[in-house]
Amino acid sequence: MSLPIATVSHLTAGRSQIGTSLSFHLFFAVLGVGLPVMMLAAEGMHLRTGDPVWRALARRWSKVFAVLFAVGAASGTIISFELGLLFPRFMAYAGGIIGLPFSLEGAAFFIEAIFVGIYLYGWNRLSPRAHWLSGIPIAISAVASAFFIVTANAWMNVPRGFQIVHGRVTHVDPLAAMFNPAWATETSHMVLGAYLATTFGVASVYAVGMLRGRRDSYHRKAIVLALSMAAILAPLQLAVGDLLGRTVANHQPATLAAIEGVTHTERGAGLNIGGFPLPGHNGDVLNVKVPHLLSVLAFDNPNTPVRGLNTFPKADRTPLAPYVRLAFIGMVGIGTGLVALGLWYWLRRRRGTHGPEDRLTLMALAAAGPAAFLANEFGWLVSELGRQPWIVYGVFRTSSGITTAPGLGVTFTAFTLLYVGLTALTLWAVRRITARPVQGLPTTALAVAK
């Protein structure tokens, strides 16, 4: 094969392909979890207040959701196949241990797809109340899907519920595998992350509209609704993130060292804030070290030692430690920024109405949406790159899971092109939906407020 891409190593091509697929799907999965809640909230407000603006918002979001769901369901299908196409030896090993959450996810996805059909096509077929109710199973099953899939990921990080005897998997306990020590923190972190990205994403879209001068009740309501959810969830996410950090500290010491930038073992380890791992520097660019804080955060004891990366055999530590650290800094930095922004908005809000609408706040909100999505992607990079070289931490190496079939360079190229095309098409479709004037609203609702 003369394609330059075919010279990329087999393992790198396979990992890049599944990595690209996951980061593409994550975007749609996140909105798939979050948007139904926003739609339900807006439609519910319409049922309660009769204000047509709420209904117009719910309808518009449901149209965008229809496009995103179609692409998300398809990109999810790719991943379910790719597990076997790219990592068949991993699946031969893991399928019988962690199959339970996957098949339960099948149930959740079924319910979701069925009610998506009913909800999207039911606006004029069902009574307003019945239509609102038909959205509830979507919101619940979307969260359930995320929950089941992330328990499987948690198992890859903290594997439980099986034994290896003479190279064979035995003593499988599907429930113990699914409810491994990381399930609670990892799933909560993901679901909150999805809600945050969606709410800040929605706020961001309407903040841009306001910056362009459309300061009407339609835009204002969208932002108020999004931020009233976001401001509550963002601090919760910081707390859950802290708990997840403890899970990592207790079960993935090599990963902890990589994400916190601990190169040498420290007794009473300090927390590195900043500390960008730029090439040629020893992770000390713009670093502020808070003494003992890492030991406190990870082990509740200011003097507990934290193992440094250098104590792990070279073959057992992630070859991508600087990227893991960068992604972690990015995620935590953005998360902290979002908390601050949410607080700022609510502290400054006019009593009983809405928050500040000055240019600076709107610009911050406009940036917050993309940043929140980026934080989700960073989180996945931390989980996936931080676990390397293992596909199942401490048990099964990624290099042992990759397929023996040739041609991954070609499939990787094909799928990358597919994702580029799909991204362009999706942006185009969403743009066409949002470019249309809002329908069914009295002109007063769209009047520009002073």
Place this chain on the structure above:
Amino acid sequence: MSLPAVIALALGLSLTSYAVLAGADFGAGALDLLSGKRCSDRKAIAETIGPLWEANHVWLIFSITILFSAFPAAFSALGTALLAPFTVALLAIVLRSAALGLRSSPGAQTRSQVMLGRLFGLASIVAPFAFGTVAGGLAVASVQGVPIGHGTPAIPWTGLFALLVGALAVALCAQLAATFVSLNLYRSGEDLITERFRRRALCSGVCVLTLSVAALATSAATTPALWHRLIGAGLPALITGSLAMVLSLLALAGRWYGVARVLTMLSGAAVLWGWFVAQSPRLVGTRLTIHTAAATHPALIAIAISIAIVLLLVLPATYLLFALFGRPVLEVIE
């Protein structure tokens, strides 16, 4: 009946649901391509599959999860030996879903709708064709002692038999879709368009019959071992399928659309079960059977329970969906 057999049965039923329900959605794409510039036809197709196709697609995901949880070794072998056709099928499925989802979104202009329509149509032909070749290849591999794995293409998915099965799958999808659309149009009293779809259903039905005979003849000539299994254990399915195919054509000729729909679904299911029975209990090649490829007992129990949960939840919900939208929908999402 052993636990692996029960789960294999569920897997077979799930694949059958996928074939006859999502098959019609693929066929709709093929018909869309044939509709040329006739907006009325395209609209009839869109209205028939509109609210249903996403849910139908989930049967594929569900089948995949059963396969890799209950028979991980078989899933692993399939992924290794069939990287190419599955990659093609995946690309097609994704392009199909995206084209369909984006096309029905409001605001799309006529020119882009035509372009997305072509993409939808082409991808809808490629996907069932690729799956058909996989099925044909697996059937042949199940009687040949070719070892699986290590680079060698052990599953002859590019053989003549496999290619014929691929074409058969496309024709079956088209017949399913044309019959479904005819029934919907007939119920809403659109006689003129109904006739056009009835003709398409008849044409594709004749193709189904011809391709089935050709595929069977090829198996008899090139892989006698498969032929013997098909006319041995597979005989009941073979007879049911042939009868259903012929009767579906007669029903279409007589304009009994409801009957034609049931018979077309039955013939599709019979083709599938003929294959399942002929290669049972083998899954991939001769060595990986539902027993040798099965996961451990506790894992199988967990899968069986989750299958039961899926059915308990999904069957009533599917009923609700089809009750609401199985009849003509007069408004697409505006």
